[in-house]
Amino acid sequence: MQRRRFLARVGGAAAAASTVSIAGCLGSLGGGRGDGEDAYDVGMTATTFRPQEITISVGESVTWRNTSARTHTVTAYEDAIPEEAEFFATGGYGNEETAREEWWSDRGGALENAEEFSHTFEIAGRYDYVCIPHEQAGMIGAVVVEE
Structure with missing residues (x-):
């Protein structure tokens, strides 16, 4: 009888752990403009911004959240933002x-796990940006700002 109780407990714990893991994965697929934990627009995985491109309207802000264990940055490519636009990093x-x-x-400008950075975009156009330490891995994103 003890063996059955043990197996039932282990099986229940494994099922609960699987549910938590799946929920954690689903939550890290990208941001949302909602409240609470998903109140960010762009998540940062190991070497990717998710989504890689986001479209907003003039005057809106974008919030990036480091959703990985790696340290990241958000740095505009100076030559790939509108001429009149404010640089951001x-x-x-x-x-x-x-x-x-x-x-x-x-390691200046580092965002550790769960830290966030926000920027408000006042000029329409395309803004390309990069995570400096993961640039070679292709961690590049874009914000498209429309009128």
């Missing part, structure tokens, strides 16, 4: 060169 740097230097010298 985690760490608050004023240009791409400084953001890159600070990352490689002291």
Whole structure:
């Protein structure tokens, strides 16, 4: 009888663990403009922004959340944003060169797991951005801002 009780407990725990794992995976597939834990727009996996491209309207903000265990950055490509647009980068740097230097010298602009960064887009156009430490792996994204 003890063996049956043991197997029932182990089986129940395994089923509960599977449910938690599946729910965790579903929650990390991308953000949402909702409230609570899913109140971000772009998630960061190991080497990908999800979604890679997002479309918003002028005056709206985008919130990125690091949903992985790796450290990430969000850094605009200075030559791939509208000419009049404000540069953006985690760490608050004023240009791409400084953001890159600070990352490689002291991990400046780092977003750790569950940390977020937001930016408001005031100019219509396409904004390409990168995660500096994972650029070689193709971690590049875009925000398209429409009138």
